[in-house]
Amino acid sequence: MPPRSAHPRSTGRVTLADVAAIARVSPITVSRALRGERSVDPELVARVKAAADRLGYVPDPAARALASRHSTHVALLVPMLSNSLFVDLLEAVQGALRREGYQTLIGVTHYDAGEEEQLLREQLQHRPAGLLVTGLEQSEGTRALIHGSGLPCVHLMETSAAQGVYSVGFSQADAGAALTRHLLERGHRRIAFGAAQLDARTLQRLAGWRREMQAAGLHSPTLEWLNPAPSSLSLGRTMFEQMIAQSPPLDAIFFCNDDLAQGALLSALRLGISVPERIAIAGFNDLTGSDQMLPPLTTVRTPRAEIGAAAAVMLLGLMRGEVPPSACVDLGYEVVVRQSS
Amino acid sequence: MPPRSAHPRSTGRVTLADVAAIARVSPITVSRALRGERSVDPELVARVKAAADRLGYVPDPAARALASRHSTHVALLVPMLSNSLFVDLLEAVQGALRREGYQTLIGVTHYDAGEEEQLLREQLQHRPAGLLVTGLEQSEGTRALIHGSGLPCVHLMETSAAQGVYSVGFSQADAGAALTRHLLERGHRRIAFGAAQLDARTLQRLAGWRREMQAAGLHSPTLEWLNPAPSSLSLGRTMFEQMIAQSPPLDAIFFCNDDLAQGALLSALRLGISVPERIAIAGFNDLTGSDQMLPPLTTVRTPRAEIGAAAAVMLLGLMRGEVPPSACVDLGYEVVVRQSS
DNA sequence: CTGAAAGCGCTTACAG
DNA sequence: CTGAAAGCGCTTACAG
Structure with a gap:
């Protein structure tokens, strides 16, 4: 079969015009019918869809983006994929968006506000139709880019009651407090908080821990072990080795992320320190x-998977111009008590 | 400042035409100068670049894609991000491509050939400029799509000497053989191979193990423990509990991936089985x-990080129409002997 | 080495 | 509810 068109620059692609010719309507009607704009005669819609199916027509994202000013991309900003938390988030987001024909543009910020801003700038050049951003704390520049773009934006992992801010997550502070209460109920008194990375969400967990410790009259600054280095198993080991030597001795350690706690647990095994008898250990996120x-x-x-999926659904609605039932979705958390505490 | 143009549909974006007006050349000359086409007077190039800088001009990817038939996207297909191996690969690829102005479109296949094909089909709609695909084994359909697209394609993680195939990786079979030799040299005889997922690369490692075991006259089918379920710590535990009960007893287990081996190690600790005295354990990939x-x-x-970076560089060259120095880059591997063997 | 024209494949904005 | 025209912002292909 020869190409449908003899134009020298024809790409061999099936175009709107091809569908229009078969359906015997104008290209613009095809465009409207396929995008589900109402105000197209149902009979025409059916004719158009049949023609499109027959030809295997697939809209060209580039042409669509150029004409409409919006691509079928959604930009997603996450801090770090080496934390499997964000892999779960990413997969859920990508799955939900893909079903609706959107491609996810992934930017890994490495917990760097400047890199986040730069990534967003680059992503915006692709004219995404929407934005998905981890956390609520962005640089001035990033905030200006988001606002200036006029694009719908949903924040992930935290919740915000602020006007005009869309968020899907849970209260990191409450979750931190809940785990702390569990440790207190177990009878632990000297409960340390071991943290790395010190990103916004970690600091919220810290605040939750502090709140409960102060309420119990047990808080002391010497119980706060804050290390700005990236979270990892080996950092957990190092921190544990220092913390276990503290005097008076600690009863328990609440690590801000499971990888630290896992490293600590392995270190305790190595050192022959019994957990939870000598010291209780708890983590956060329930990682693999x-x-x-x-x-x-x-x-x-x-x-996080639920957060990713729900945020994608909310964004999809916003991109269609809908008003979401709630601008702030709290998906909660669950304290999982196992044997280390 | 008012918008530069009174056109009702102007996007407010700085365009080629704006740069051309300032530089006092035609838009097509701006296009050529900025893309580094030679056959533009160096003096004009300088004038154009100065004008572009002054205006903060950024080319529109959609317009460029529509006119040129190629976007600034590169499609990347990986099996699974829950294996941190592929996170490392992805980050390296993305970093290298980003520096050259390309956006990575990530498709996660979940080790499913059908999903891989579908993902590639979707990615091709975005007219990527190049393709990066994990492994050499694709479905007929995927191969047809790759070939039919006419796009440069580099395969990752394995090496192929086949004509017209570009690959960056290492010999999975040789690596499997090398680790097996190490275990043999340690004096182990009954060395089992414990595998999950059973993807192409795992089976190549299996082949390497088999080769060495047969050469040593020690191979037996009963030493092959092959489980098609996804690789994980908990599967490693389950497999270990079964394997340790085998009789006559095993001397060593070579797991096809570190997560299985880690699960086995934890299981051994739990059961009080000493490693490597009672049984040696080895893994693959040196994961976190x-x-x-x-x-x-x-x-x-x-x-993997080096593979990702080198593959990106090779693809970048291919996209410029260059012939790479070598179509098959072998980046090797390294046996890391620790205390478990 | 440079440019005027045409075109990539859609959607917007305006009519009717 | 439907369409003719124009335009999105680039690059290709053809001249000179």
């Missing part, structure tokens, strides 16, 4: 392997 | 945490 540790790790299960 | 295990895990370090 935490249930396999020795002893299995007490932690907080966070619904 | 393997050096923190008890005992630290013997494994094979694989250069």
